[in-house]
Amino acid sequence: MTYAMHLAVYFSVYATLALSLNLIVGYAGLLTLAHAGYFALGAYTYAIASLHAELGLGTSILLAASVSVVASVLLTLPIQRLKGDSFVLLSLAAQIWIVTLLQNWWSPDAAPGTWRNLTNGSFGLTVERSPSLLWFNLDTHGELAFVAGAVAVAAAVMVSRLQNSPWGRLLKAARDDETCARGLGKNTRAAQAQALTIGCALAAIAGTLYAAYVGFVDAKTASLDESIMMLSFVLIGGVGNFRGPIIGAVALLTIGELLRLADLPGSTVGTIRLLAYGALMVVMMHVRPQGIAGEYRFN
């Protein structure tokens, strides 16, 4: 039962993450490699908040989303000038800057979580108390799985409603033929910037839940490898609709869990898992560029 709840938490966190990335890649048509950075910002915000204040999970989620929205300026401001491969480079730059900040905002002389040692560098931050929501302490895996599941469902409903709204149609129009959409008087860049901001905030919320569950966060959470793994969720599952990212998250988490059943050392399992993700990305680009259940082809 505990293992099932563990899987439920992981699935909910990654489904939220995949849905947020789908908003950016699938609807706005912007290929980003910075998503792990925003996920990590959420995780760090929760960890730092829990070190200082008796903040509940709900307040931490709001705080993490706000921090991520502010940090998303790194991507949204230059979007007026950068498109295509230049935007990929911009996202790579944002990712590098976030990781560098997380690795370097530390001092051996100060306590972790203080202004001088905010992130504790490569040692990371440990969350010692269990998360709480309103008047409840989320002590068991089941309770946290319920909250994470509720957040994932809320994210899914939100993305689904956005998809069918005029704003969602504007995003799709901008993705498919930006010149035409702009010719019709639509502010496509503003819509893309909004999608980026919402996507980054959702990633931070997923990061908060991750930190609340795992109880530890370090700069590796924001690494480029993590961003590539997140991208593989949506590229394999499919983008441009609501089902694809969820299917991608389920499929890739299942591969990871099945590999754990094999009698192999943990590091080898991790290596084979990444090998499988990479190979699947290549195969999908050849066989189904829109992913298993996606609607939008990068073509």
Added chain:
Amino acid sequence: MGGPLDALARGVPEGLQIAVLALAFWITYSATRVIHLALGAIFVIAPLVMSLWLQAALSTIPGVLISMIAGTLISLGCEVLNHRRLETRRASWAVHLASSLGIYVSLVQVAVLVGGNETRQLHQSVSEGLVLGSTVLAQGEVMSVVISVAVIAGTALWLRSSNLALRLRALGDNSRELSIQGLNTNALRCWAFGISGLLCAAGSLTRGFDVGTDPQKGLVSLMPAMVAVFVGKDLGFAGVIFVGIALGVVRSTVVLVASAQWQEAVTFGVLMIFLLTRSQIALGTSRAASR
């Protein structure tokens, strides 16, 4: 120690290594518009092959040749098995990029399974090579400078004198017209990828002999080269080399002033400043603005 001369003495060898990798990336990008991220995997695999060769107590020169052939073949494989097929279906740049990223991830994991996760140092000796004022360059650094300069000079000569280089430039400008003229564009693409793999293997070996290569940092090591290409490409070969060397000096200055952990952030800062202001600055102004 720690002065401008030191930054220059440490930065130029690193900059030359970046320039060699940038050439590898630039040749594919300028000829085919493919962002060949799988070069990051070649950067990991070529030193691994060399290291396994040396572990078997075999001589160095054949090992270097075999590592470079391995790099070339992997890059060719990327074109023949992946990019050419995608190109036939007129896949977008994003599909090429995503598939190249997938190849990179897979190949690096294969390299980790074969050779482990530890950093591979191909040259164990730290004997003194050259003294420049207060700066002492190790033998590995001097060797890396000599090899990098030779590779860059060889590539420059090839670009100036060879008909193939001219055709590769034409391929980048208008591949359809080249095809109509009766030239085999598939073969030209293979040349671009093959040369790119060869140069990347050469760059990774110089890095491996100098400071060693980490299997998990293939793409990270390729990033400064990508930055050099995107900043310097409008000025062609000279621009890419110049920016590569300048980035090396900037990165070594960052190490002296702050710490090595800020290198990538500063490198990408340079790229962003360039990308956001490129129509206003001197480097490639007219062509960049007109595009």
